[in-house]
Amino acid sequence: MSVKEKAIEGFLFGAGISSVVILLGIFLLLAATGLKAFSAITPIEFLLGTEWNPTAYGTPRWGIAGLMMGTLMVTAGALLVALPAGIAAAVYLAEIAKPRARELLKPAVEMIAGVPSVVLGLVAIFFLSPLVARVFGLTSGLNGITAALVVGLMALPTVASISEDVLTALPGDFREASLALGATRWQTIRMVLLPAARSGILAAAMLAMGRAVGETMAVLMVAGNARAFPLSLFDPVRPMTANIAIEIKEVVQGSLHFHALFAIGLVLFLFTLLVNALADAAIERQRGRHRW
């Protein structure tokens, strides 16, 4: 092997493993900085405390349960929007749409993913949030629902695009055999194709969930960001991402508050890592089953 080839190989190897190295580096930095917070805050207070108020008038509080609840609520609400709409869009694109319509619609759906989240946030503040307030009879539309709707919209292309790929990749025999047995097109979709694509759709849901958990800017703009523990999506919420983005601007490096924000970052990182790992496992399963 020539020197040149070796050099190229080495470069490609480096590029290949760089993402792993970077990921590991991020994790170690987060852990090294974030874990320092636990010299002053007990893990129990941190994870189970419902009050977060580091710059309190009186005693600072360090409980992130309310923030985690905010993240979970927005994520769950977003999935409630993105999953049905995304799967329906995928079914339409893969099974029903004429090739011309499909050629036009698929890029359009994927383009939603390219809209900067701050732009969606801007639209949401001035148009979606007053609408939400009116529809639900609330005084203010800066709450969990608006945040969930925006994040749901952002997660929609992930669900639609991946589900569509999975449905298209299903062997043609499935469709033909089902139709030959006298099933209608709707019966074929519902009882043959969707079940066969289950793992792939699950993977799409997981990836969408990862997106929803990590979304910051649009959420920050419309969620209201109140510190109170949210009891429903009608309350303002303060997800972990928004909390970090808001507070990191003023913390003194090396202070307890600084370390605590890194600890929240660590929780977020582990959570998204878990969700993405589950998504990967689901994709593997789908591949193993139906040559996708």
Next chain:
Amino acid sequence: MFYIVYVANLYIRVTPSEVRGGADMKMCLGLAACLLLLVACGTDSTARPASREIVIKGSDTLLQMVANLAEAFSEREDHHISVTGGGSGTGIAALLNGEADIADSSRAMKAEEWELARSEGMEPVEVLLGRDMLSVVVHRSNPVSSLSLEEVSSIYKGETASWTAGPITLYGRQSTSGTYIFFQEEVVKGEYSPKMRNMEGTQAILDAVRQDSSGIGYVGVGYLTPNNLQGIKVLGIVHDGETYSPLNSAHVAEYPLSRPLFQYLGRKPEQGSPLRQFVLFELSEEGQRVVKESGYFPLLSEELQESMKALS
């Protein structure tokens, strides 16, 4: 040449009005790009250019006013001045980290911040710039027209949770904001209700209250432009049986939420330095006129003297 970079307002405007002697447009664009990068990175302290540029950072309340001052100053003198928002806490942190020459602040620096500055070898100088009458605003349709400080405090603590007509929705700033801290210490005198929505900036509070008939918020008087006043009612503040309105400039001395607006410098600026010239310009008659045109109030004469003394 002159840059304004509004971060808090979510848009960025860069206006190279004049190219410095000898430098070409490319370099000018390059500098602008560097500056944007600097703002984007936020925490990068090493990248600060060692030019004659003056970097000002901090309070959103002061943002437009200081940008106006910088614009007026750069019309006469050829200096780079960048003005960014983000909140008083952000500005003071930047000053202490050596990332800014001047911190705009709508609250006085805290004792621990003074201490931190001294431990880093700084001798911070406090300059008063103008006066604000912090205004409490509600929706236009709200029948209430004035409140006492005790009532406002009780509302923001969450103890008074409804108007006669229905529930109250609280809007306030985030803890990075000097106005948040000032309002907490001077009015609330306790914990804010955790149900208060924490808004990104003063403008966001006004936009929210305008849409919410149950809303209440607090904003610097400079934001009460004719445009912003649409759909908004500014409450009078009752104190000792008298009602004071922030819209009445005659009340500036007695208004209970009248407060000075500050700028902090890391140390006394050298004689003849652009930094010193700029601060002196702010305190000059012309500078104080810009303060007034920006919707705030000029300093009282003893405050002006105090600021001049701090510089000499």
